[in-house]
Amino acid sequence: MLRVENLRKVYKNRKKNITETVEAVKDVSFECSPGEIFGLLGPNGAGKTTTLRCISTLIKPTSGNVFIDRYNVLDDEKAIRSRIGFLTSDMKLDGFFTPDYMMDYFGALNKMNKKEIQLRKEYLFNELQMSDFIYKKIDKLSTGMKQKTAIAISLIHDPEVIIFDEPTNGLDVITSKSVTDFLKKYAQAGKTIVISTHIMNVAEKICDRFGILVEGEMKEIGSLENILDNNSSDSLEDVFFGYILPDPEGEVNHAQ
Amino acid sequence: MLSDSIIILKKELRRIFTDRRMVAMLVLLPLLMLPVMYSVMAKMGSSRDSDISSFRSTICIYEGVGNEDVMGPFIEAISTINTELEIVQLSEVDAVKLAITEKDKELLLVMPDNFHESLTGCSTFDIAVYFNSTADYSQHAYSRVNDVMNSLNGDIVRERILERDLSEEMLTVFTINEVPMKYDLAKEGSVIGKIISILLPFFIIIYLFVNSMKVGLDTVAGEKERGTLAVTLVNQVGRLSIVIGKMMSVMIAAIVGAASSVIGLIIGSRYFMGMFGASGAAISSYSMSTMHILQFAIVIIPLAVLVASMVLIVSTFARNTKEGQGMIMPVYFVVMIMGMATMQTGDVAPKWMLSTPIFNSLLVLKEIFMQGASWSSIITASLSSIVFAAILIYLTLRMFSSEKILFRI
Numbered sequence: 001m002l003r004v005e006n007l008r009k010v011y012k013n014r015k016k017n018i019t020e021t022v023e024a025v026k027d028v029s030f031e032c033s034p035g036e037i038f039g040l041l042g043p044n045g046a047g048k049t050t051t052l053r054c055i056s057t058l059i060k061p062t063s064g065n066v067f068i069d070r071y072n073v074l075d076d077e078k079a080i081r082s083r084i085g086f087l088t089s090d091m092k093l094d095g096f097f098t099p100d101y102m103m104d105y106f107g108a109l110n111k112m113n114k115k116e117i118q119l120r121k122e123y124l125f126n127e128l129q130m131s132d133f134i135y136k137k138i139d140k141l142s143t144g145m146k147q148k149t150a151i152a153i154s155l156i157h158d159p160e161v162i163i164f165d166e167p168t169n170g171l172d173v174i175t176s177k178s179v180t181d182f183l184k185k186y187a188q189a190g191k192t193i194v195i196s197t198h199i200m201n202v203a204e205k206i207c208d209r210f211g212i213l214v215e216g217e218m219k220e221i222g223s224l225e226n227i228l229d230n231n232s233s234d235s236l237e238d239v240f241f242g243y244i245l246p247d248p249e250g251e252v253n254h255a256q
Numbered sequence: 257m258l259s260d261s262i263i264i265l266k267k268e269l270r271r272i273f274t275d276r277r278m279v280a281m282l283v284l285l286p287l288l289m290l291p292v293m294y295s296v297m298a299k300m301g302s303s304r305d306s307d308i309s310s311f312r313s314t315i316c317i318y319e320g321v322g323n324e325d326v327m328g329p330f331i332e333a334i335s336t337i338n339t340e341l342e343i344v345q346l347s348e349v350d351a352v353k354l355a356i357t358e359k360d361k362e363l364l365l366v367m368p369d370n371f372h373e374s375l376t377g378c379s380t381f382d383i384a385v386y387f388n389s390t391a392d393y394s395q396h397a398y399s400r401v402n403d404v405m406n407s408l409n410g411d412i413v414r415e416r417i418l419e420r421d422l423s424e425e426m427l428t429v430f431t432i433n434e435v436p437m438k439y440d441l442a443k444e445g446s447v448i449g450k451i452i453s454i455l456l457p458f459f460i461i462i463y464l465f466v467n468s469m470k471v472g473l474d475t476v477a478g479e480k481e482r483g484t485l486a487v488t489l490v491n492q493v494g495r496l497s498i499v500i501g502k503m504m505s506v507m508i509a510a511i512v513g514a515a516s517s518v519i520g521l522i523i524g525s526r527y528f529m530g531m532f533g534a535s536g537a538a539i540s541s542y543s544m545s546t547m548h549i550l551q552f553a554i555v556i557i558p559l560a561v562l563v564a565s566m567v568l569i570v571s572t573f574a575r576n577t578k579e580g581q582g583m584i585m586p587v588y589f590v591v592m593i594m595g596m597a598t599m600q601t602g603d604v605a606p607k608w609m610l611s612t613p614i615f616n617s618l619l620v621l622k623e624i625f626m627q628g629a630s631w632s633s634i635i636t637a638s639l640s641s642i643v644f645a646a647i648l649i650y651l652t653l654r655m656f657s658s659e660k661i662l663f664r665i
Contacts, residue, residue: 057490058486058489059659078494081491082492086490091483092484092487094271094479096271096275097270097271106487106491109260109263109491110491110492153487
């Protein structure tokens with residue numbers, strides 16, 4: 001079980017002796033249970049990546065906390081990292097190596113022995129249909145192959161919680177479908193999955209619950225039905241655009 | 257922690273040593289380039305020397321007034337040089353001087369008027385020899401004329417002494433080291449060691465630093481630029497393990513690269529050591545005992561760790577490799593100045609140098625090459641390198657904990 005409690009992240013930029021503060025994430029709270037896929041929706045700059053980076057322990061929250069079972073990101077960084085698989089669009093793999101070598105490398109860093117790594121590789125290569133390119137250098141792979149490789153690496157240690165930032169971004173339809181199918185299957189196996197996206201149809205297809213994040217604030221949270229009822233709308237896309245575009249006619253009535 | 261560092265080290269070394277371009281740049285290029293470079297330099301130098309010595313220079317002589325009968329020996333002496341002799345008149349002297357400045361003629365000797373009186377009266381007279389120090393042929397002719405004129409001077413003095421029935425030995429009160437014996441009491445091997453000790457520490461520090469830069473700037477700044485660092489950071493590996501693993505890989509690459517450069521330098525040394533008066537054979541005869549090799553290792557490994565740590569901290573602070581290259585250049589110049597200063601240092605180095613990291617290691621390396629380093633100076637130099645490297649690693653670790661530096665948020 002993943003629980004984000006009153007998460008807040010403030011960045012300070014110092015330019016010409018003037019300190020500018022930007023509140024990227026404002027008091028965000030949500031939770032995601034095992035077997036559930038939670039979709040964090042929001043436009044660019046909404047604070048999605050910052051929220052996910054805080055969950056992954058890559059950066060520290062200014063206030064608030066993130067819990068996975070009894071562990072939290074402030075006190076148990078290593079325990080949290082051993083329980084999450086994290087992937088963001090700005091994280092790249094070293095193109096010099098092959099997917100097979102990278103799996104061995106990250107498996108070893110995650111304290112797995114050779115046998116465990118081998119079994120896990122066989123499972124993930126098979127599930128993600130990667131067998132054709134595991135010995136090719138990552139530099140030579142297509143975008144879809146690279147994304148599959150990144151997903152496999154983030155899951156090498158069989159984490160309980162999976163945090164994926166824009167997992168289908170830039171992928172062709174077939175690869176995108178294979179990724180979403182894989183995530184659904186993984187959730188059915190009892191994993192806790194949080195994805196961020198701005199592609200509404202992907203979100204609608206695979207997520208059980210949603211959070212709409214705009215300018216660092218969680219504007220909506222709940223199941224698709226709840227959000228549509230609250231906003232008297234029949235489309236998640238309309239609710240989403242209602243928050244991020246100017247609303248001349250007031251077509252969507254937000255719950256707030 | 258160490259096992260994580262070793263995993264990272266192995267991956268970094270795999271990246272370095274399975275990359276053909278990197279191996280060529282780090283190992284093969286210095287191994288081949290340095291001997292080729294020095295042999296080309298030596299060949300060019302020797303062909304220049306043979307061209308100068310085979311050149312037939314034009315030497316002009318103004319004989320002065322009233323010297324017709326005594327010029328014979330002077331003309332004869334100068335004729336022994338490979339030269340075109342021209343006797344000029346006083347009116348032509350200025351034009352000849354201009355021709356020397358323009359490098360059309362090589363030399364002009366202006367004899368004083370009536371110097372035969374000084375010759376017979378045994379008084380000193382001065383011959384003016386005009387030359388052009390910026391023209392190789394003129395400079396060479398000047399030194400050859402100086403030699404033959406000094407030899408003629410000696411002949412004339414000898415003649416005068418014999419005319420007075422005196423012994424020629426009167427001219428020499430005493431000689432120094434004329435009896436063939438071994439006068440230089442320096443330790444066996446330390447003479448060539450002295451020449452090596454002047455050059456090698458400088459080259460070693462430069463090669464260590466340059467090779468650390470080749471690898472080290474990419475190892476963190478390059479990863480930041482490519483976005484590959486964050487992938488490692490979200491795994492179950494401590495940041496100290498990452499820093500130590502990366503530092504060790506930079507150090508090993510720097511040592512391998514420096515060793516290859518030094519081997520290239522040694523192969524090329526048979527060509528360039530002539531400039532320092534040593535022969536290739538003398539260099540080949542130089543050897544170090546097991547003890548000196550051990551002392552060398554005790555100094556060089558901590559020095560390589562220090563250099564790798566210096567490059568790593570810059571690499572961690574920089575946003576990308578380009579910024580890192582800009583930041584590292586001032587540090588490189590400081591290190592280069594230290595290397596050059598070590599070349600100029602005499603047997604007794606100033607105290608501040610002995611207590612400055614890098615400087616003290618280079619001074620100890622000098623002593624090791626001369627086979628006279630004390631264990632106390634070896635230990636002091638190694639410890640200071642380790643302490644400063646530890647401080648830099650600690651600061652790098654602090655940077656690894658800074659979101660601002662690591663992600664430039």
